[in-house]
Amino acid sequence: AQSVTQLGSHVSVSEGALVLLRCNYSSSVPPYLFWYVQYPNQGLQLLLKYTTGATLVKGINGFEAEFKKSETSFHLTKPSAHMSDAAEYFCAVSPSGNTGKLIFGQGTTLQVKP
């Protein structure tokens, strides 16, 4: 069965510091991988996704993620954190098939300190 593990339920960084949110997955087939962001009491917004092709994926708000097949990882990074980046971040993997179901990690809450 496919699964997603996000290391660290809470991550705290200072404004301007590097953001690194970790995501590891297990999948028996080449997966589609996603990062979503959720602000309080809002739905999930797509940050970026990997399907095929270039393994370094750039998303919105200056975020990027790199698909590393050998490490089964899809870590999310941003060079310089802004206060507005404080939110909950979810990594997800999509099993193959037309249903398009997503399997989510448990989420990581990012705190940005001034």
Next chain:
Amino acid sequence: SQTIHQWPATLVQPVGSPLSLECTVEGTSNPNLYWYRQAAGRGLQLLFYSVGIGQISSEVPQNLSASRPQDRQFILSSKKLLLSDSGFYLCAWKGGNTQYFGPGTRLTVL
């Protein structure tokens, strides 16, 4: 462009009362549709998905049900709410290989 709506935005219901949450999608046809629940301090749990009108797949046994009476309408229901049904309910549609989420409904069962 495509948009997804959910209502109500918030709902407070007593235990044992019925529930109906509605999700509609605009700007696309025959989308895959999904209902998720996000309980406090927990991740997202897929409840139901639908690949077409009248086609519902249940992921987790519980006292909730879903229906898809029209192509772009997805309804989540319950005959009798439990305290454990409290949470944030999210509807999503699938465009290409990506799911796009609605704004959510915050349900509190007292």
